[in-house]
Each structure stands twice: as C-alpha cells, then as structure tokens.
Amino acid sequence: MAIQLRPLIAILLFGAALTAAAPSPKCRCGPAEPCWPPEPAWNALNASIDGNLVAVRPFASVCHDPTYDLDACQIAKRMSNESLWLSANPGAVQSANWASLPQRNETCYIDTHKSLPCGQGRISLYSAVVRKTEQIQAAVRFAKKHNVRLAIKNTGHCFLGRSVAPDSLQILTHHLKEIAFVDDFRPTGSLNKSCGSAVTIGAGVQLKELYTALGKKNLTAVIGASHTVGAAGGYIQGGGHSPLGTWKGMAADNALEFEVVTAKGDLVTANSFQNPDLFFALRGGGGGSWGVVTRVTIRTFPDPPTAIQSLTISSVNSTAFWAFIEAFHVGLPSINDAGGSGYYFITPSLNVSTLSIALFFAGHQNGTIMASVLDPLINLANETFSPSSVVALRFQAPGFRHVIDQLLPGDSDTTGNIVRIGSRLVSHKFLSSRPGAAKLTSALQNISTHFPSAAMTGHVVSGGQVARNSNLGVAVNPAWRRTVTHLVSGVSWPATAAVEEQREKERGVTEVMVPMLAGLEPDMGAYLNEADAYERDFQKSFWGGNYGRLREIKRRWDPESVFIVRAGVGSEEWDAEGRCRLW
Ligand SMILES: Cc1cc2nc3c(=O)[nH]c(=O)nc-3n(C[C@H](O)[C@H](O)[C@H](O)COP(=O)(O)OP(=O)(O)OC[C@H]3O[C@@H](n4cnc5c(N)ncnc54)[C@H](O)[C@@H]3O)c2cc1C
Ligand SMILES: *[C@@H]1O[C@H](CO)[C@@H](O)[C@H](O)[C@H]1NC(C)=O
Ligand SMILES: *[C@@H]1O[C@H](CO)[C@@H](O)[C@H](O)[C@H]1NC(C)=O
Ligand SMILES: *[C@@H]1O[C@H](CO)[C@@H](O)[C@H](O)[C@H]1NC(C)=O
Ligand SMILES: *[C@@H]1O[C@H](CO)[C@@H](O)[C@H](O)[C@H]1NC(C)=O
Ligand SMILES: *[C@@H]1O[C@H](CO)[C@@H](O)[C@H](O)[C@H]1NC(C)=O
Ligand SMILES: *[C@@H]1O[C@H](CO)[C@@H](O)[C@H](O)[C@H]1NC(C)=O
Ligand SMILES: *[C@@H]1O[C@H](CO)[C@@H](O)[C@H](O)[C@H]1NC(C)=O
Numbered sequence: 147m148a149i150q151l152r153p154l155i156a157i158l159l160f161g162a163a164l165t166a167a168a169p170s171p172k173c174r175c176g177p178a179e180p181c182w183p184p185e186p187a188w189n190a191l192n193a194s195i196d197g198n199l200v201a202v203r204p205f206a207s208v209c210h211d212p213t214y215d216l217d218a219c220q221i222a223k224r225m226s227n228e229s230l231w232l233s234a235n236p237g238a239v240q241s242a243n244w245a246s247l248p249q250r251n252e253t254c255y256i257d258t259h260k261s262l263p264c265g266q267g268r269i270s271l272y273s274a275v276v277r278k279t280e281q282i283q284a285a286v287r288f289a290k291k292h293n294v295r296l297a298i299k300n301t302g303h304c305f306l307g308r309s310v311a312p313d314s315l316q317i318l319t320h321h322l323k324e325i326a327f328v329d330d331f332r333p334t335g336s337l338n339k340s341c342g343s344a345v346t347i348g349a350g351v352q353l354k355e356l357y358t359a360l361g362k363k364n365l366t367a368v369i370g371a372s373h374t375v376g377a378a379g380g381y382i383q384g385g386g387h388s389p390l391g392t393w394k395g396m397a398a399d400n401a402l403e404f405e406v407v408t409a410k411g412d413l414v415t416a417n418s419f420q421n422p423d424l425f426f427a428l429r430g431g432g433g434g435s436w437g438v439v440t441r442v443t444i445r446t447f448p449d450p451p452t453a454i455q456s457l458t459i460s461s462v463n464s465t466a467f468w469a470f471i472e473a474f475h476v477g478l479p480s481i482n483d484a485g486g487s488g489y490y491f492i493t494p495s496l497n498v499s500t501l502s503i504a505l506f507f508a509g510h511q512n513g514t515i516m517a518s519v520l521d522p523l524i525n526l527a528n529e530t531f532s533p534s535s536v537v538a539l540r541f542q543a544p545g546f547r548h549v550i551d552q553l554l555p556g557d558s559d560t561t562g563n564i565v566r567i568g569s570r571l572v573s574h575k576f577l578s579s580r581p582g583a584a585k586l587t588s589a590l591q592n593i594s595t596h597f598p599s600a601a602m603t604g605h606v607v608s609g610g611q612v613a614r615n616s617n618l619g620v621a622v623n624p625a626w627r628r629t630v631t632h633l634v635s636g637v638s639w640p641a642t643a644a645v646e647e648q649r650e651k652e653r654g655v656t657e658v659m660v661p662m663l664a665g666l667e668p669d670m671g672a673y674l675n676e677a678d679a680y681e682r683d684f685q686k687s688f689w690g691g692n693y694g695r696l697r698e699i700k701r702r703w704d705p706e707s708v709f710i711v712r713a714g715v716g717s718e719e720w721d722a723e724g725r726c727r728l729w
C-alpha cells in the first residue's frame with residue numbers, strides 16, 4: 147500500500163560537493179591515489195573471505211556501451227523495478243538516483259540511451275558478498291587498515307542513500323538469512339533472566355521472509371509494511387515503524403539483543419546486560435553508524451485477531467476534498483487512542499482527488515471499537531460525496547498475518563524509480579488542539595500546489611504502546627512518542643534531466659516542502675529512515691535530546707569514524723559523501 151504509492155512519490159540530486167581536494171590524511175583513500183590498496187592486497191582480502199569479493203559495476207552497465215549486452219540488458223530492464231532482485235545485486239539500490247553522482251556527472255540509468263557511458267557514481271567498487279561473521283570482520287579490518295570508505299548494503303532501501311558511497315568497499319549482508327525461534331530467550335550475561343518468546347534473525351533477513359516464518363507458528367512481531375526492507379539492518383536500527391506499533395511499540399523497542407562487528411573488527415554482544423551503551427545506540431541511533439550488525443533477537447507475540455477498516459473516497463470538488471482531509475485529521479487522535487493504526491494516501495489532483503485509508507485494530511475481535519470511532523467519519527463521507535465515490539469495507543481477520551497476505555502479495559515491492567522524499571512527525575497534541583488539523587491541511591494543500599504531482603502518505607504507526615514506551619531508554623527519536631501521524635511526500639525527475647533541473651527539485655524538498663510541515667511544530671522532528679537526505683539540523687530532527695549521548699557513544703565505539711553515513715551520528719564532521727573530514 148504505502149508501497150504501491152511510493153513509486154508515485156517523486157526527487158533530485160543535491161549540491162553537496164564531493165570535494166576534489168588533493169589527497170590528504172583527512173580523506174578516505176581514492177582508487178587513483180597511491181594509498182589505494184594494490185592488487186595483491188585486494189586478492190588477500192578476497193582469500194580471507196573465501197573468494198566472496200566481487201568487483202562491482204552498476205547493474206545497468208549491461209545496457210550501455212561499451213559493455214552493452216542485449217540479453218543481459220533485457221533481464222536488467224525486466225528486473226529493474228523488482229525490489230527482491232535489486233536487494234541481492236551489489237550494483238543496485240532501490241532508488242535509482244542514489245546510484246548516480248551528479249558532482250562527477252556520473253549516472254548509469256537503465257532507461258537512458260545505450261550510447262551514454264555508464265558512470266560508477268556512488269556504487270561501490272568492490273563488494274564483500276559475505277556468508278559468515280568472520281568475513282564481515284575481515285572486511286571491516288581491511289577497510290580500517292587501508293582507509294577505504296566502507297558501505298554496508300543490506301537491501302539498499304535507504305531513501306537517504308546511506309547504503310552507497312563513492313569509491314567504497316561494500317559489505318553486502320543479503321545472504322545472512324538465519325531465522326531461529328526461541329520460546330524462552332535469555333540474553334547473554336543476564337544470569338538466566340527470561341525475556342519470553344523471541345526470534346533471532348540474521349542481518350540479511352527481509353520482512354516478508356520473516357512474516358512468513360512467523361505466520362507458520364501463529365506468531366507475529368513488530369516489523370514494517372514492505373516485502374523486502376531488511377528486518378535487522380537500517381529498519382530496526384533507525385527505530386522501525388510498524389502497523390503493529392500502536393499495539394506493541396516501535397521495532398527497536400522490541401529488540402532484545404544485537405550481535406555486532408565493531409570498528410575494530412571485534413564481535414560483541416549488546417543487550418541490557420552487556421555493552422548497554424551500544425544497545426541504546428542500536429535501538430534508534432540509525433543504521434551504518436555503530437558497526438555491522440550480524441544478528442538481532444526481537445520479541446515475538448501470539449498473532450492477534452485484527453479488525454480492519456478501509457475507506458476510499460474520490461472527489462472532483464477540491465473544496466470538499468480538503469474539508470474531508472481536515473475532518474479526518476480532526477478524528478485521527480481518537481482513532482489512534484482507540485488502538486487504530488494504519489496508512490492513508492492523499493492523491494490530490496485538479497481532476498479527481500483521492501484519499502485512501504486502511505486502518506487496523508490489532509487485538510480486537512470485533513468491530514465494536516471501530517463503529518464508535520469510525521462511523522462519524524464514514525457518515526460524513528456518505529453525506530459529502532456521491533455514493534459511487536465512497537467505498538468503505540470493514541472486516542475481522544483471525545490473525546494479523548491475514549492482513550499481511552493482503553497488504554504484501556507476492557515477494558517484491560515495486561521500486562527502482564528516482565525519488566527524493568521529505569517528511570514530518572505530527573504530534574497527537576497538535577491535531578487534538580483546535581486549529582491543528584486546519585493548519586496541517588493548509589500545509590498539505592500548499593504542498594500540493596507547489597508540487598503538483600506529489601502524493602502524500604500518512605503513517606499511523608505510533609500512539610498506544612509507542613507513546614507508553616517514552617521512558618524505555620532507547621535512542622529512538624523522542625518525537626515518535628508524541629506522534630500521531632508520520633507524513634511523507636516527495637519529488638521525482640526523469641533520468642534524462644539535467645543536473646541543474648535535479649538540483650532545483652531537490653532544493654524544493656529541503657527549502658519548500660519540509661519547511662511547510664516543519665513550521666507547524668518546531669519541536670517535533672522527522673523519522674531518520676524516511677526523511678529529506680539533506681534535512682536541516684538533522685541531529686535535532688532525528689534524535690532530539692538523545693543526540694548528545696549518541697555522539698559520545700559514537701566516539702567510544704568508533705573513534706576513527708569507520709562507519710559514516712549521510713545525516714548519521716557523527717557525520718557532521720564529514721562532507722556529504724563521507725569522503726573527507728571537514729575539520
Ligand atoms: C518500499 C519501502 C517500504 C518501507 N517500509 C517501511 C516501514 O514499514 N517501516 C519503516 O520503519 N521503514 C520503512 N521503510 C524505510 C526503511 O526502514 C529504510 O529504508 C531502512 O533504511 C531500510 O533498511 P535496510 O537495511 O533494508 O536498507 P539498506 O539501504 O541496505 O540499509 C539502510 C542503512 O542501514 C545500514 N545497515 C544495513 N544493514 C546493516 C547492518 N547489518 N549493520 C549495520 N548497519 C546496517 C546501511 O549502511 C544503511 O545506512 C520502507 C522503505 C521502502 C523503500
Ligand atoms: C575472488 O576470488 C574468487 C575465487 O577465487 C574469484 O572468482 C573472484 O574473481 C575474485 N574476486 C576478485 C575481485 O578478484
Ligand atoms: C555529463 O555527461 C553527459 C553524458 O556523458 C554529457 O552529455 C554532458 O555534457 C556532461 N555534462 C557536463 C556538465 O559535463
Ligand atoms: C535457567 O532457567 C531455566 C528455566 O527457569 C532452568 O531450567 C535452568 O536450569 C536455569 N539455568 C541456570 C544455569 O540457572
Ligand atoms: C495456528 O492456528 C491455526 C488456526 O487457529 C491452527 O489450526 C494451527 O494448528 C496453529 N498452528 C500452530 C503451529 O500453532
Ligand atoms: C464543493 O464542495 C463545497 C463544500 O462541500 C460546496 O460548498 C460547493 O458547493 C461544492 N462545489 C460544487 C461545484 O459542487
Ligand atoms: C485533468 O483536467 C485537465 C484540464 O481539464 C485535462 O487537460 C487533463 O487531461 C485531465 N487529466 C486527467 C488525468 O483526466
Ligand atoms: C468486542 O471485543 C471487545 C474486545 O476487543 C470486547 O470487550 C467486547 O465485549 C466485544 N463485543 C462483542 C459484541 O463481542
């Protein structure tokens with residue numbers, strides 16, 4: 147759902163310069179510099195990881211001269227929107243724009259003319275396609291020793307381009323697929339304290355795989371609404387929102403233990419009993435900043451009966467449409483207080499605008515609760531719009547897994563497009579206060595005027611247990627605890643767009659779109675996994691009052707900044723590509 151509409155959401159490439167400075171110890175080593183590891187060093191790395199090192203080219207290179215290959219290109223074109231295929235390919239990410247590097251005028255789009263050369267862009271030069279923890283340790287030690295930029299790619303879903311980096315060595319975690327259930331999980335070092343039923347997953351496990359494994363046991367867990375986002379990588383380390391969040395908290399709230407390869411190449415366990423500072427940071431401090439997570443153990447729960455409501459309205463009358471958007475936002479705090487979670491998609495248009503809502507009430511056997519909080523809204527829709535413009539469905543599922551079967555048919559998300567997003571967390575308090583919903587609606591309307599093709603996605607994934615967990619002591623953005631909806635919009639541009647046109651679109655996100663929402667509530671923030679890649683004041687937006695502590699933990703565990711990602715903890719000391727230190 148969020149998934150289907152995301153491709154409609156649009157983007158551009160930003161002006162953060164990749165400095166062409168002379169080689170200096172302040173910078174990572176580049177392939178043209180004398181410090182770059184010589185061939186024998188790469189061969190030794192390859193041997194130490196059992197021959198799993200591959201030289202990487204952008205996946206679309208087979209569609210460009212001089213490496214054009216008709217058959218391979220046809221396959222690549224067919225697969226270029228299949229997130230499962232893009233996950234596994236070391237030369238691909240899910241938002242095609244992050245593979246390019248406008249500062250060097252390097253692109254390699256699948257659908258540009260074959261005569262255009264294929265530039266390496268931000269795609270890593272080598273990939274350690276790891277199968278074992280020891281191989282991760284060897285790759286980290288190599289990168290540290292040779293001062294080579296490291297990139298961790300799990301699935302490549304990051305909207306902020308954190309799984310790519312120019313001139314880097316990639317660690318591809320895709321093949322680490324272990325899923326092990328335990329009825330009675332006892333964290334290492336806990337003196338046998340039980341945390342109840344849990345599942346330990348390898349770094350490469352993807353959401354649909356985990357949902358399927360959980361479903362076979364009539365269990366569920368707090369994970370997201372995507373087929374191929376990774377369950378153990380950027381998702382959970384960034385906080386992880388879920389349609390089950392209102393019921394049981396953020397994904398990171400439900401993490402019990404991490405196994406991590408640190409910047410030194412050591413393998414450590416982080417939980418409440420061992421390395422609690424690292425455990426704090428891994429629960430919301432953001433992927434790619436602390437080490438390479440090899441395994442995570444998360445709580446599991448008996449699969450709850452779930453009541454479901456969907457409502458779709460379409461309207462040719464834009465006044466009536468926006469009035470209904472406002473009424474929906476006025477009602478949203480009560481819906482969320484009653485246990486409702488879900489998603490809504492606003493697709494404004496000069497012709498026919500649509501609002502499509504799907505709400506879930508986990509743990510509810512019947513529609514009683516939904517009738518009390520949703521009937522007024524559906525009545526309003528009935529009164530405002532013609533009967534053929536309102537479709538409302540209400541039903542009960544014996545388990546949340548039935549919702550997942552409907553939400554996530556098949557095994558791939560549709561990705562591969564050019565997309566840059568902007569977002570904001572909107573508080574329960576703001577929408578509950580009188581002018582709140584009206585102001586928010588005015589901002590959304592203004593966004594639709596400035597960005598005519600922009601759709602907007604609302605994520606109702608907090609409140610309830612997310613709010614109740616406000617004192618849990620995890621790095622998750624404290625703003626999440628006050629949030630009632632996480633709103634995302636975005637921009638796109640054609641693969642053939644000139645760099646200036648791209649920059650213009652990108653600036654629109656940072657300078658127009660995000661400020662329109664951010665201005666409503668300066669004390670809120672944004673979700674670090676689904677936000678503007680060039681978010682202003684990102685430390686405050688993404689972590690609020692937790693940033694200071696995170697910065698200290700970062701110094702302790704990664705003093706040499708082996709792990710740097712865009713708008714990640716400690717990244718302010720580096721240029722936008724994580725190549726050179728700024729001071
Ligand atoms: C279609 C789609 C649906 C989505 N749905 C949801 C949703 O329902 N809920 C939600 O909260 N978010 C959702 N997201 C956002 C998602 O959480 C982020 O894109 C997240 O970064 C994906 O993590 P990944 O590991 O799969 O991706 P990657 O892009 O591979 O990695 C993301 C970041 O994590 C780091 N990383 C990855 N693996 C590791 C590891 N093992 N150790 C250390 N660092 C690591 C990477 O270096 C990078 O910085 C969605 C995104 C998309 C594109
Ligand atoms: C690594 O070794 C394997 C097996 O020997 C070989 O097939 C592969 O080409 C090597 N990778 C690189 C980058 O040389
Ligand atoms: C960028 O590369 C394209 C394709 O190679 C070329 O046509 C264009 O002139 C280049 N632009 C600049 C500014 O160098
Ligand atoms: C840990 O607890 C379990 C269940 O309570 C018990 O069976 C086991 O003997 C305990 N182990 C130790 C080492 O105390
Ligand atoms: C799961 O629930 C179904 C239906 O309630 C039941 O038939 C099945 O045996 C259960 N499976 C497991 C593994 O508990
Ligand atoms: C559009 O909706 C508004 C508000 O419901 C109403 O006042 C107006 O008459 C409608 N316009 C048309 C052309 O139907
Ligand atoms: C929307 O309306 C405009 C102006 O009336 C028209 O040009 C355009 O084709 C319409 N678009 C769609 C998708 O109907
Ligand atoms: C509906 O479910 C709620 C719990 O979700 C329960 O308290 C209530 O009694 C149920 N009502 C009916 C009519 O079954």
Ligand SMILES: *[C@@H]1O[C@H](CO)[C@@H](O)[C@H](O)[C@H]1NC(C)=O
Pocket residue numbers: 521522524525528533
């Ligand atoms: C809304 O209208 C539909 C038919 O158009 C009807 O089935 C439904 O009960 C109405 N909903 C409410 C809450 O009045």
Ligand SMILES: *[C@@H]1O[C@H](CO)[C@@H](O)[C@H](O)[C@H]1NC(C)=O
Pocket residue numbers: 153226227242256257560561562563564
């Ligand atoms: C599929 O990917 C191509 C390029 O990679 C992109 O141009 C197109 O928009 C994508 N299609 C969808 C439906 O996302």
Ligand SMILES: *[C@@H]1O[C@H](CO)[C@@H](O)[C@H](O)[C@H]1NC(C)=O
Pocket residue numbers: 585586588589592662
């Ligand atoms: C939306 O734009 C109008 C007209 O420019 C302006 O008066 C209003 O303050 C804006 N609303 C928000 C919330 O930005």
